[in-house]
Amino acid sequence: MPELPEVETIRRQLDKELKGYAISAVQTDFTKSFRPSFETVDRVIVGGVIKAVDRQAKLLILRLLLPVKESPRQVYLIFHLKLTGQLLVRKPKDPADKYVRSVFTLVAPPGKLRESNRSKIPDLNSSDPRSNGLGSMELRFADARKFGYVKLITDKKEMGDLLKSYGPEPFKDLKLKNFTQILKSSARPIKTILLDQEKISGIGNIYANDALWLAGLDPRRASHKVTKSQAGRLYKAILVVLKRGLKYGGASDQWYVQAHGEKGKYQEHFLVYGKNGEKCQRCGAEIKRIVVGGRGTFYCPACQSL
């Protein structure tokens, strides 16, 4: 399940590779995933040039510049991968990927094309009619479970409001002081708070489990009863596990892959996530799986105290 480290890994790759490309076509066999509608997205974004790829929480945000003659306009194309979404950068002739629901065809503008293909062999044999024969690419949106979505926002204020609905970013504005305040604001289980995107951006089930284990905190503990020193430990633990997730290129537990289909490696370094029945690497007790807030939760009953 793509969380902050997974989405950020993809963001860095997309930002590097897609910048400067223009969208020349959009295809889908699942229009339901488009908001407000496939027709609108298709009509508006074709011709748009990708200026940058941003991230907020688990959202990937393509900043597009529409080449309207009088006044070029910026719009935002947002992807949420939810549980099984993948964004793959491919060549049109590359082998098919499983569960592809939508394909965005990308073409390099002349300037970009000369620059990036100077030393490459031109692909003159492409049979794809949309291809310009040079530097054409595809951004494939695959999603086995179909929970993911593509959302177009054309209004700057609407974009601002959307971003404001998310909690602070762990590596930007989440400081110990506001983290402590956030914990005090609710009586729900601490793990539920960590997963709440309105409270804190980017944490999902994997990193919530591992951070709570690292901090030695029971995931069921009432958030507002977490002590000051525990909050301090949890704050550090969150940053540590997210950083490790990033370092290993994300966790390819089931579906997650990076932008070129490679797997991440954080799954080889899980602390408790998915380790039901195994021994706690800190105290040797048996890791248990329980359900907290409707989510599978892994923890060590011996060293994660209430």
Add this chain to the structure above:
DNA sequence: AATCGTTCCTGATAGC
């Protein structure tokens, strides 16, 4: 305002 239940969807898995 905070919280909770329901819903979306289908691959993987357990049970027979």
Add this chain to the structure above:
DNA sequence: TGCTATCAGGAACGAT
């Protein structure tokens, strides 16, 4: 082996 029923899960949404 092959079939069927059940489960998992982020977060939007409506209800309380």
